[in-house]
Amino acid sequence: MVSSGRLRAVPGSGRRHRKDLGLTATSPRPVRVRFAPSPTGSLHIGGLRTALYNWLFARHHDGVFVLRIEDTDQKRYDPQALRVLMESLRWAGLDWDEGPEVGGGYGPYVQSERLGLYQRWANWLVENGHAYPAYETPEELEQMRKEQEAGGGKRGYNRAHRDLMPDQRAAFEAEGRPKVIRLKMPLEGEMLVQDAIQGEVRFDYGVLQDMVLLKADGFPTYHLAHVVDDHFMAISHVIRAVEWLSSLPVHWQLWQAFGWEIPTYAHVPVMLNPNGKGKMSKRNPPRDAHGNIIPVLVHDYIAAGYLSEAAFNFLANNSWNFGDDQEVYTPQEAVARFDLTGINPTNAALQIDKLDWYNGVYIRRLDPLDLARRLRPFLESAGYEVNVDLLSALAPLLQPRLKRLSAEEVMAYAGFLFAEDFPPPPREVLLKGFKGDAATAGTALRSAGEALAGLAAFDAAQIEGVLRAAAEALGMKPKEFFSLLRNALTGQEVTPPLFDTLPLIGRDESLRRLAEAAAALAG
């Protein structure tokens, strides 16, 4: 039954032996892989990871990465989806060699433009006894399912039309009943396949059903389209989500029926919710410890302020690992080392904390001016007017502190720089953490102002010098003095370091804030 020499049976468990296969070494075919999303909505984060593994594999082998659009579900088609899908892939740095907008020698790359091909090959299957027309209506099938559930018996299509007499068939045709084409699955026997990630996979054909290949509307189902397209696009390795593993026998039968060279299959594990319960779903978005929603769609990750560099590294390092205990690596480094069989077959929870850590790592690696440039649109879309020079000066201070590119985080650290006007903070804020009385505090603020006013250059080093001297002259602990100044100058408990922050506020404005705070305390 399994005729391909490449896909020989190997004794023992898959886990143990899957790396002995030499899958690519023994394959004479040039590496061509594809990512084949359906344009029914925005790209799922797990989908991006699957795309990423395909891309890594293609680049590692100097192969070809194809983007194919599986728009065979007319009911769920979303015209916006394709654009968003491509945006998401490009954001992550996954460029495709063939597909929409770039073309290629195996097109068209959109399935709805290939309908004739599927119909032709579906008919070929019927003519050669591998498939048959079935005339049940969706309502009849629904009825059948209900009876099965009530009876507790076997589920699935009962194969009523598998062996129709020619006159029965003619009668249905004469009636004008719509028909589908179904695959004739073997009634017994076993399928045995070596999956590059999952290892040995075995299915008993007896429990499988006759899946629909061509729908009544003339569109193919995934099963037919996948095999026909992967054949005519010369795909060498099918790297897809493990959700498909259950339908592998259908595809396997199709390959056998057509007699085409079978690609190597690699089923990548799914991404589970952070709590490990169930796969990530946009219908039931997961939440973190604080009750915040964890994004599921790639465009939500972008909007949440994640860097594509961090997302790439994080996704690559989930289910696959670099080796050498190295956690941070570039796409180029990953390409050099990538090995399909090194993907862990176990489903993995999405560890959002680790993504946040990666994001911090990559934010810190940015050129500060680049950070400012990337931050700008987030601030603007939150309604802030951005002074580019100020933001550029602020960026290095923000850099070790930000977890994401977000207006919210920037404001938490530096909102006092963006305020339209800055009235003196209320007393309780000014005196927060201060042990002395208001008069002492006011005196301290005034002497800080005097020290700063006399400075030749208003830079961090000089500011630090005079303020430390002022603290000593006042007989105050630096800690106490500086937090008093922070309160008066920013109204915030948490800010970037004071000495670096003062030049951003500016000398005049700083002196004004100190004076007004002192006045407020006096009154």
Add this chain to the structure above:
RNA sequence: GCCCCAUUCGUCUAGAGGCCUAGGACGUGGCCCUCUCAAGGCCAAAACAGGGGUUCGAAUCCCCUAUGGGGCACCA
């Protein structure tokens, strides 16, 4: 209900019969640095799901159980 797959610290993982006293990372806790918060440095707690085999020797191979996950459409 049926089919398939998996199971190593809370989480992501290393592990290919002896290099395992089970390694790394995130997170957590402590200490250091320190004007707050970060960043950084150091340290710590934390795992082979359970039970049977095979073997001189098992996290690793086999079987059973349990648990988790995926799938059972004229969706992909």
